Amino acid sequence: MERAIVILAAGRGKRMNSGIPKVLHKIAGAPMIMHALRTAKTLDPERVIVITGHGAERVEKEISEIESEIGFVRQIEQKGTGHAVKCAEKILKDFTGNTLILYGDVPFISPETLQLLIEEKERGTDLVILGFKSKQPRSYGRLIIENDQLISIVEAKDATNEQLKITLCNSGVLYTENKILFQLLSSITNKNANEEYYLTDIVKAAKDQNLSVKAVFCDEPETLGINTRSELSTAELTFQIRARERIIENGVTLSQPETTYFSFDTEIGREACIGPNVVFGPGVTIESGAEILPFCHLEGCHISKGARIGPFARLRPGTELSEDVKVGNFVEIKNSTINTKSKINHLSYIGDTTIGENSNIGAGTITCNYDGISKHTTKIGSDVFIGSNTLLVAPVSVGDKSMTASGTVVTEDIPSGNLAIGRVKQVNKPGYVKKLVALLRSKKKLKDN
Known part of the structure; x- marks a missing residue:
C-alpha cells in the first residue's frame, strides 16, 4: 500500500x-x-x-x-x-x-x-x-x-x-x-x-x-526531541558518536575518533585513514585507501583512491582530486580538478583551476582567480612544474611539460614545453648597504630631535 x-x-x-x-x-x-x-x-x-x-x-x-x-x-x-x-x-x-x-x-x-x-x-x-x-x-x-x-x-x-x-x-x-x-x-x-x-x-x-x-x-x-540549545548540543554529540561507530565498522581507520567531526552525508570508503582533528562539512566523499592527515577541513569535495591530504589543508566545494594526488600543509583548494599524481605540497591557493596529471605546484603558488568582479579559470597541463611563489593571473593557461621560474607572475598563456620567467631583473649595488644604513640613521636622529 x-x-x-x-x-x-x-x-x-x-x-x-x-x-x-x-x-x-x-x-x-x-x-x-x-x-x-x-x-x-x-x-x-x-x-x-x-x-x-x-x-x-x-x-x-x-x-x-x-x-x-x-x-x-x-x-x-x-x-x-x-x-x-x-x-x-x-x-x-x-x-x-x-x-x-x-x-x-x-x-x-x-x-x-x-x-x-x-x-x-x-x-x-x-x-x-x-x-x-x-x-x-x-x-x-x-x-x-x-x-x-x-x-x-x-x-x-x-x-x-x-x-x-x-x-x-x-x-x-x-x-x-x-x-x-x-x-x-x-x-x-x-x-x-x-x-x-x-x-x-x-x-x-x-x-x-x-x-x-x-x-x-x-x-x-x-x-530525542530538541527544544533547547543544550538538547541541540546533545543531539550533535549523539550524531557524531553514531557516525564514528558506523564509519569504523565500515572499515575506516579513525586514529582519534573523538576529535573527528562528520557531516550528515559524509561517505568514506574502506581502508581510508583519518587523522585527529579532521572536520567534514557537507558533501564530502572519500574513496578507499585515501589518507587525511590531522587538522584538515573538507567540504563539498571528492577525494579518490590513494590521495593524501594534509596536515592543515582546506578543501572547499567543487574540489575533485583524482587518484594518488598529494595536497600538503596550508594548502587551500576551491572549485578545482586535480588529476592523477599531481602534487600541491605547501602553502598554496588553487581556485577555479584544472591541473593535469603528474604536475608539481611549488610552495607559495597562488591562482589569482578573482578580479574584484568576476571569477576566472586557470588551466595547467600535465607534467608541468610551477616554481615556488608563482602567481597565475587568471584567465591563463599553462601547456604540458612547461615550467615557471620561482617568483614569476604569469599574465599570458605559456605554450607547451616553454619556461616562463616573469620577474624583475636583480641588480646588485656594491657598498650600498653601508650608505643606506647611515642615511636611515641620520633621518631617524632628525625625527627624534
Whole structure:
C-alpha cells in the first residue's frame, strides 16, 4: 500500500532563544528537519508533506533547496499537534494509503524503527504508536497497555501516582490508514487546560470506535526531541558518536575518533585513514585507501583512491582530486580538478583551476582567480612544474611539460614545453648597504630631535 508522510515543523521553539525557526538549527551540518526527511525518504513514500508555521517562508525555502519534491501546508494558528496534522487533510483527502506522522525536531528515528510500525500495521493493527522505555520518564506521556493493546496515553500532568511509575512512554510518532487518521482527528476536542487539539487523543478516539491500537518500541535516544540549545548540543554529540561507530565498522581507520567531526552525508570508503582533528562539512566523499592527515577541513569535495591530504589543508566545494594526488600543509583548494599524481605540497591557493596529471605546484603558488568582479579559470597541463611563489593571473593557461621560474607572475598563456620567467631583473649595488644604513640613521636622529 502507498504511504504518505506528514512531518510537523510549525513550532516556535521559544526555549531555543533564537530568531531561527527551531527545525532549521543544524545537526552535523544540516537543518535538523533534514535528518527526519532523510529517514522518511528511505520508505519511498508517495507523498511527503511538511506542516510549517513559525518562520514558514524560511523553512519552506531552505527545505526546497535541498529536497525539491516536498509539499507544504501552513498551520496559521498554533492549536496543537492534532490541529497541525488536520491541516494536511485537504491535500491528502484523495489519498487512499497509509500515513506516517513524524516530527521535524525529532531527528534520529531510524529506518529500522519505522519498519517496525509498518510491519505491525501489516499484521492488521488499525493504529500503531511508537513508544520507548525510559529510566527517567519525567514529563513524557505514559502508555497504558492492557492485554497487548494500547488503551490510552496519559500525559504526565494528568497521571496518577501509580501511572507515573510506568516507564513506557510516547514518542508522538504514529502510523495508520489515511482515512482512519482524519476520521479520528475529526472526533477529538480542545477541552483541556491549553485549549489545544492533541494528537495523542486519537488513541482514545480509536478505542471508542473499537479499532485496534498497539505500540512498538525503540531505544530512547532515537526519540530525542530538541527544544533547547543544550538538547541541540546533545543531539550533535549523539550524531557524531553514531557516525564514528558506523564509519569504523565500515572499515575506516579513525586514529582519534573523538576529535573527528562528520557531516550528515559524509561517505568514506574502506581502508581510508583519518587523522585527529579532521572536520567534514557537507558533501564530502572519500574513496578507499585515501589518507587525511590531522587538522584538515573538507567540504563539498571528492577525494579518490590513494590521495593524501594534509596536515592543515582546506578543501572547499567543487574540489575533485583524482587518484594518488598529494595536497600538503596550508594548502587551500576551491572549485578545482586535480588529476592523477599531481602534487600541491605547501602553502598554496588553487581556485577555479584544472591541473593535469603528474604536475608539481611549488610552495607559495597562488591562482589569482578573482578580479574584484568576476571569477576566472586557470588551466595547467600535465607534467608541468610551477616554481615556488608563482602567481597565475587568471584567465591563463599553462601547456604540458612547461615550467615557471620561482617568483614569476604569469599574465599570458605559456605554450607547451616553454619556461616562463616573469620577474624583475636583480641588480646588485656594491657598498650600498653601508650608505643606506647611515642615511636611515641620520633621518631617524632628525625625527627624534
